[in-house]
Each structure stands twice: as C-alpha cells, then as structure tokens.
Amino acid sequence: MSETAVAPESAVSQKPGWRANGGTRGWFARQPSWVRAIVVLVMAVLAYLLPYADSVPLIGPQIVTQGIDWPSALFNMSYYVLLALGLNVVVGFAGLLDLGYVGFFAVGAYVTAMLTSPDSFLHTQWAWLAAVPVALAVTMLAGLLLGWPTLRLRGDYLAIVTLGFAEIIRIVATSTPNFARGDQGFTGVPHPPGTLANGKPVFGVTDATPYFWLGLSVIIMVILGVRNLDRSRVGRSWLAIREDEEAAEIMGVRTTKFKLWAFAIGAFIGGLGGVLFSGEQGFVNSQTFVLQFSILVLAGVVMGGSGNIAGAILGGALISYIPDRLRGISDPLFHTDLYEFRFAIFGVMIIVIMVLRPQGLIPSRRRAMELKDREKEVAPQ
C-alpha cells in the first residue's frame, strides 16, 4: 500500500478515521477479550430468539415471512448458511472453483435416507442419530473422491468437472429405481431424537423451531471449527494456494494435501446440511438436488463476500430469506406470486453487487486489499 503518500496527513497528527482503522471489525478486534465474548454471546442469544421475531413491534411482522411458516423459513436459512459456509471453505479459502456443491448435500441426505428409511434396499432402518456419522463419513469420502482426480486441473476445468460430478450424482439418483429410488424417493426418514416432558417428541412435524435451533447449533460449531482451521497452518496454506499455487509449491506448501483437505472439509459441512435436511423433511427424492441449487449457493457466497465467514453466513441467509420473504405476495402487473420473480431479482442483484462492490457485501480485509491492488494493475485501455 502506498503509505508514503499519506505522510503529509500523519505529519499533521490527525487521528486516523474510522475506516482507516478497520471500521467496525477493527473496533471489535481492539476490544478486550471479555467484551468480545459478551458481544458474541449476545448475538448468539438473539439468533436463538429469531423464531419469535414477529413479536418485535413494528419491524417484526415485516421481517417475518408470509407464504411460508417463519420457523420453516429459518430452518431453510440454516441449511443454506451451512452450505454457504462449506462452499466458502472450498471456493473462498482454498480458491477451488466448485460448481457442483449440491452433490455433497445430496450424498449426505441420501445416505441418511438409505440407512433409516423403511423404503431403502438396505433394510437397516437405523435411528437418525445413528445414521449421521456414517453419512458424514461417506460424504467426506465423496469429497476426497472428487478432489483426488481433479488436482491437476486448472481452475476453469475444475469448475466443469465439479459440475459434472454433481450432475452425475443427480442423474444416478433419478435413474436408479432400486438404489436411489429416483423421484419416488425415500419416505419415513425418522426425525432427530428427543422427547419432551409430556411425552411428545421434540422434533415433530408441525413445528420447525427445534430444527432451526439444531441447525443454528451446528452452524455455531462449524464456525468455531472453520475459524480455527483458518487461523492454523491449514488456513495459511489455503491462502497461499489461493493466491499463487505455483509459488506456494515452491515455498514448500503441500498443495495436494491441502486441496484434498479443502474438499473433504467442504464435503463434510455440505453433508451436515444434507443430514439435517433429511431429518427435517422426512422425505428425500431426486427433485431437490438440481444444478441451480449449486449455482445459487455459489452466488450467495460470492455476493456475501467470499473468503470470510461472516460474508458466507450473510450470503447464505440472503439467498434463502429473500425468496421465502417474497412468497405469498402478488405483484400488480402479472398477478403472479412474487416468489416467481425471485431468481430474476437475484440475477439483477448479483450483477449490481458485482459491478459496484465485487468484494462482496462483507469483504474480508485481505480480499479488499487484493482487489485494490488489482485495480492498480490495469493497463491503459
């Protein structure tokens, strides 16, 4: 950064502005750790209280969704956020362009269904909780399987191969009536365990709030895990790979190993989303796992700000919240449910954000700096 140009200002010893000090995040980083802990705790508590948002006077009813049950919308947001977090590890941290992320979501959901549903060819019919670790392990394996042959591929080829993998998974899911049961799907996938004092199950069908809380808890654990990874040697290796893979290799970073790690962890988190989804819905079929889903999550991650956790959460939440919020509202022109316009609105929003603010809504500082540097490299047109 051209700090020398700023010299005259600092010579006048002005206090540096809010933005120069890193803005809100800078302020946050400078607080003593107990203050930070309290702020995080308060935010977490508020998140858990979100199902009751419609009680907030004035803005509550405007935030809450109309055409769809609000706790259900919150649950949808929670698994989208999980997917965004996972994809952020692959795309944002390691810089590996993955266009087929829905594949991991699908594997997680399907393995859970196959182990627990009475329709399954396995006839095992486990409880949901018992199926979870197996599903996650299989999904991680899928991540490694995808990662290993694609290591040699350059960014754009990697994109199309990952897309191909996800489509292959979807087509196998659709076209194997005895294995994945296609459109018929798996019914009767059990819900997460737990009974209340009065004997009713915690995770019932009519109330999505417990599912949201479960999803939120998983999100918090994932955030902690990913954050620690990011600050460790693994995260630094990812950064090196993302910025310049060849230079990283020369400097001794084992790119192969860490790229595989990225895929495996991304797959794991995607699998978590799938496991939660199947436990909530109780029904898994091939119609859900379409390519548009991957594209949407990718758009969300980059829109929110790829490479940083807060950005991924915001992006993931938005891509789920905005369509659901638009549901149930009719537009005056075509008299169609506004929900129909959701992708068109997204498309325009994405263009606007990318043109005006390509680092995303919540940029990582590093990303913002990277982009500023790139701007200076432009040759005269």
Next chain:
Amino acid sequence: MNFSGLIRDFGPLTVTGLTQGAIIALFALGYTLVYGVLRLINFAHSEVFLMGTYACLTFWGLFGLDQNSAAPGFGGMLLFLVLGLVAAVVASGATALVVELVAYRPLRRRNAPPLAFLITAIGASLAISEATGVITHRNQRGVPPIIEAKSVISFGNTIITNLQLLIIVLALVMMFVLDRFINGSRLGRGIRAVAQNPDSAALMGVNKSRVISLVFLLGGLMAGIAAVFYDLKIGVTKYDAGFLLGIDAFTAAVLGGIGNLRGALLGGLLLGVLQNYAAGLFGSQWLHAAAFVLLVLILLFRPTGLLGESLGRARA
C-alpha cells in the same frame, strides 16, 4: 444394456447425433471464443442462445405462423428460413453485446478477479432466463413447421432428412468461415493477438475493447444460427432451453479444448453422437450422464481437452 438395439439403430443414431452435435458445436463456439480471449466462462451465453430461439419464433409469429400452421412451399420455406436466421442472429448478437457492456466491461475496467466475472455471468444468466420465464408463464412454445422433413438420402434403415443435412452442412460451413476469418483477416489477427496477450496487443495498437465486443458478437452470431436450428429440430422452446443445452455446449467446448475453435466443433459433434449412442445402449435417461462421464474421463487423461491448443496459438 441394449447392444442389439444400438447396432440396429447405429446409422440413424449417428445421423441424429451429428445433427444435434452440429447445433451444440455452433453453440459451443461462443463459449470457446470468449474463453480464448478473456479467460472467462461466459455463463450468460446460454441466454444469448435463448433470445435467438424466441426471436425467430416471434418473427415467424408476425406472419401468422405458429405450431398449428401448415408448412410453406419451397419459396416460402427459403424466405422464412433466411429471415428467421437474420432475426435470431440479430437478437443473439445484440444480447451478447449488451451483456458484455453491462456486466463485464465495468469489471474489466477494474481488473476484477475471474471469480467476480463468473458470478456476474451467473447473475446475468439468471436475470434473463427468469425474466423470460415469468413473461412466458414458464410454458413451452411450439415452433411452426418451416421445413417439412423429407428424406433426402437413405441407406438401410438410415434416413437423412433435408433438415438434418441442412443443419450439419451449414454448421460445417459456418465453422469454416469463422476459422478463415480468425486466421485470415485483420480483425481475426487482432482477436488472436488479444487472446495471446491483451496488454501487448493494446501496446501494438489493437483496440482491445473493440476486439472484445467483436468476439462476443461472433459468439452471439453463431449462437443465433444454432438457435434457429434448435427450434426447427426440437420443435419447442422454453425459458430454460438455453440452460439445458448450455451445459452440453460448455461440456463440448471443454471436451475439445476450451479456447480452441476446431476443438469446439470436434467436441460438439463427438458429444452429440456419443450421447445418442449412450441413449441407445443404456436408455434415453442417461443422455446427459454420458456427456459428463465422457468429460471426466477425457479430462483425467488429457487435462487440456482433446485438441488442447488455445485461440492465441492458432496458426496464421
């Protein structure tokens, strides 16, 4: 696995595969051209194609032609074909230019990272296809029978119709013309220069912006032609027609070696034929899976695609 079926239908499946492959190849040219010059996966190219399919339908509709009309006579057929091509080419080219101007140029000015371009492309693709979907109520629209299918060549149980022959021949001709243009003309040299090294080309006096617009336009033209053929062969179009075929076309471009014009042709034809063989052998539901399995296999053993070379290194 239906081997006997595949052998029995081998000829017809090859013909229909080449036809579909020709359409895919023309469509793939847009991806490969833009990638060769800009290193950008132009996701919005599928909507460039889509606009072409609707443009010629709308144009034919102005003359009262819709899916229920009778096929016109030879003169009418020729007229409507040519005019439909013009309408589609204009619409596709215009869409390509607009997308470049609105979505990519501002990012290029700022030297944004490749991921930003990709996301913007996705945004543009979504916006256009979804807007079309809402306007058309997501219904598919039938195509008037401009060309009445007549058998032209037949041997054994294989019939080549006039439409199929037209598509294959015209695609090859357009490919040849484009190849000559890129390798022979001054503008083509400019394109190759920018593909090799944009900044040096600019220093040597090439107008980069104009070259880039030209590349988008060329891709759009090819897509427009593909769009008309698609309409005539498939018989319907829908708001997601671009997306569905776009995946195939992009796969074909990568298969042949992205950035390589001849690779796009080879990739397209190969993909069309192999898809149909797979459909004959395993069942029509595996049409798309075959494409992806093929792609993954090829890329595993030949990571830069079949023909590998990029636009910049085409021989003069």
Next chain:
Amino acid sequence: MRQVLARAIGGVAIIGLIAGAAACNKSSTTTSSTASGSNCGYKLAFFGALTGSAANLGVNIEQGFELAVNQYNKQKGSDCITVAKFDSQGAAEVAPGVARSLVADKKILGIVGPPFSGESEAADPIFEAAGIPTITPSATRVSLSANGWKVFHRAVANDGAQGPAGAAYIKNVLKATKVFVADDQSAYGQGLADVVKTSLGPLVAGSDKTEGDGKQTDFSALVQKVKSSGATALFYGGYYTNAGVIRKQLSAAGWKGTLVGGDGMKDPGLAKAAGTAAAVGTIATCPCSPPEAASGTFVTDYKTKWNQDAGTYSDVAFDAANIFLQGIDAGNTTPDKLNTYLSTVNYKGIANTYKFTSTGELDPTLIKVWAFKFDETGNPKSDQEIKTS
C-alpha cells in the same frame, strides 16, 4: 466514495424491496369472514401448485374448489366459509414449510389437495399430525394410502386402476399388436408405465425412459427406438410438457402411431407444443369423467366465473369442496369431527358419487376411468369410458 455509494444503493435496494413487498402485501387469505349463523367463520384451504411449471393442473383444481365455496356462501347469504390458498409449487422441498403455515391457521377445517403425489409425501405427514382432513382430487400414486394416514382421502381412482385402463384401451380399442412403453421416471409416470407394461405383457415391443418433465428436449433416441420397434402405439407415463415435445418429434420423424398416456398428459398444453395436427388422436386416460358430463350448471358456472373452460379435475375439486361444506353445515366444525364425517360420507356430486374406504381410497365400485382424445382444436375431448372389469 464508490463504496459509500454502493452500500447506500445496496441498503436502499434491500429495504425498498422488503418495504415494497410488505406494502403490496395482501395476505394470501381473504379477509376474515363476517360470520352470521352457526357453522360459519371457518376456512377451507387449497394446497398445491399455483405457480411453477405444473401450475395449470393446480390452478384448474383451485378454481373448481373456489367456485364451490363461493356458491355456498352465496346460498348462505354471507361470507360464511373463507377460501385459503397455499402455493406449494408442486415441489416436495417447498411443501413442508407451506404446510406448516397452513396448520398454524386454526380456522382451517379441511384441505382440498395436494394435487401431486410427490408433494403429498412431504406435506401429508404434517396434515396428519395436525389432524386436518384432506381430500385430494388428483394425486394418484398408489402408495399414498398405505402410509396409515387417517386424514388422507382420495376422490379419484389411483394409478392401480388407471394403468390397466390404459392397457385395456390399447388392446381393445386401438387393437395394437406392438406397443412401446416409456416413462419419465417420475413417481407418477413410472408407476403408471410399470402397471401398463405388466398388463400388456407380450405386446410390449420395447421400452425406454426419459429424463423428468422439462429436463430434456432432445428425444431423437427415443423416437428412433420407437420407429425401429415397429410399434403402432406408444404409451408414455409422464406429463404434457415432455409428451408434447415427444409427439412433435415423432411426427417429424414420420411415425404414424398413436400416443397414449395418463391424466398427466390431459392438457391442451400438449397440443400447443406439438401442434394440433400432430396431436390429433392422442389418447389420455383419466380417472375422471368429462367435464361436460358434470351434472347441473357446473360447466357454465365455471366458464362464467373464470372465463375459461373447466380443466381436468376441476369438477372433482368442486365435489370435494362440497363434501367438506356439507359436513361443516351438518355441524362438524372441528377438523376431527369433519374427518370422522368423511369416513361415513356418501355424497352424490356432479362428477361422481363419493364414498371412502378405511384407507381413504375411493370405493372401488365408484371408480370411473375415461379415455380422452385430442381433437383438431388441440383439446382433449371425451372419447369413451373404459370399463375395467
């Protein structure tokens, strides 16, 4: 500076979007009823696809349902029962959230829907847990009644009856000796095609599958296989979107046989894609009777209110709504009582007489399957009733 501008625009856009949406927000339910008289002040819900690619089928049903409620209210002289609409888009992953919205409204006593089998799988467990009775006028998947749901009622025959009817038509009316059977791998299409394949036995000259509705446009391989097999009839288990394209490509390739399918194909959309000339003669079976055969003034009333001809299952939905209305009128004003009422009901409606078995199926003696043939105007018109012995 640009950053501030960008944030400002982004913020304003998002606020504007939500505020605008809130401002235009007419809740999907009509205003609460001004109840007068007993047994009033309740709601009946429609749950199904009102938007999305399968919207036609859902809208037909919803309109039949709403017509019935409106007529009832008019007869009562007040806004006695309110209509509540819930749009699931026919998608199984959207259905649960919307279903929960529905059950949160305690005034809803009964549901007409869901019209599709896939979303029924996802949403019916929620309705069952909430105890709200449902009558589906069109979800024909056989396994739906095997889940032990007490609230599930089906007002039409399931695919177990439709399939053999299709096969019977091909054998006895078309008298085809070689038949090609294909499906789109959907729960509905595959189920139907499998039953037809079994019923036709040795007449099947070949089979194939396609990708789901709207996911594939190039059917040249299927067309080629049909031609090579020498079949004079093609049975396709699927919906009108794919079927229209297939019919068109078959005609373009010179195949002169007959396309036969189930109720998913019974929509003018098929002819709109294929062109009326190619679509002429296409047969779609339906466990419903022709709307013209509906007794009373239903056909003209529907046309007057909605400015369209009654569509597939509109009449059945009309009857389903009236079954509920009659039950409410008789004093069954809780979901539980209404559900019990359904188990003993014997209702003579405009399309059929309705009695439900213990699993919620329509009484087998009341099942009717008709064949519809596409005519030169591109509309499916009733051909004949198929007797399933």
